Every structure is written in C-alpha cells, then in structure tokens.
Amino acid sequence: MEIYKLRFSFDAGSGICLWSENELARDRLGYPVELDSLEIAPSVKKLAEDLIARFDTSHDWNDPAGPSPWSEVEREHFRADAAGLLWSLQECLSAGFEIRDCTC
Template identity: 45%
Template sequence: MALELRYFFDPGSGICLWAHNDEARERFGYPVEHWTLPLSENTRRWLSYLIAWFDTSIDWSSPGDSDDRWSADEVGRFREASIRGAALVREELEGIGFLIIEERA
C-alpha cells in the first residue's frame, strides 16, 4: 500500500505535507517534514520557500483577523507556485511508493 501524503499549507506550521493513511502516520507521524523525504535538494528548498511565502498571508500581530493580506494577483502567483511544488513532489515520490493528495483552498 502507498504512503499517502496530503499536500496543503497551514500558516506557521512549517509543513506542507501531512500523513493521510495509517502507513504514513506510523512512519512519519501526522506532520511530515519534507527535509526527511527522499526529495532532491531543489525540491526541498522550493517547498521551504513556499512555506515561508505562505506564512506572509496572515497578519502575525493579529492572526485571527479575516483581513486578506495578499492581493488577488499574489494569491494567483502563490497558487501557481504551489501547483508546481505539488508536481515536483509527485514526480519524485509517486514512483517510489507514495501517493500525493493535493488540497487547495
């Protein structure tokens, strides 16, 4: 059975991959640190960049406010970059026993 990982961003978590099935949770726990996966250095750095970028989407002095910090253009740019990140992860992991489930807001 494949190790199923969900791909989505959660501000402040430092994570964009999460275990989805029991096999993945047993191996990695629930949050999955992308630096521990058999990914290329460039993909790991791209994911770190995306995580840091996503963290700018909220106002850290008042995280619960619904005030959108990003313009529609920035939301679109991030979405495109995130799709590229998911494609990189899929390309590198799905052939070696992983299944990547991309979730978008």
C-alpha cells in the same frame, strides 16, 4: 503494493506542507511530514521551504483572524507556484506515494 497517502496543504506558522493521511504514512513519517524525512531533490526541498515561508506572509500576525494582506494577484501567484511544487513532489516521490491536493 502499499501506498503512503499524504495531504498537500499549507498551514501558516507550522513549517509543514505535507501531512500523513493513512496509518502507513503516519507510522513511517509522523502526522506532520518533515521534508527531511523524504527522498526529494534538494531543489524541491528548497522550493517547499520557500513556499512555506511565503505562505506565512499571507497572514497578518498582528490580527490573525483579520483579512489577508495578500492581493488577489499574490494569491494567484502562490497557487500557481504551489501547483508546481506539488508536481515536483509527485515526480520525486512517484511510486509508493499518493499526494492529495488540499490547497484550494
């Protein structure tokens, strides 16, 4: 069975948290993977959209190369919520998909 390989990673301003990692996935989903192209529960899609928007606040858009406005506590909360999202995505997609966590 062929596996769709995805990378789980946030990129500020992109609106994306999943990226194709193999040709099979790129051919079906493109390189940046839009949530609408996946068969996931609406609640998981909403969680992903909320976390993507939240991640955008981790950057100072007036000084993008500067330090993050987030505290260490905010970063830890985000990491925990991102781990929960990754688990939910893996549960929704399960068979046929492999998602590599690159959020560290």
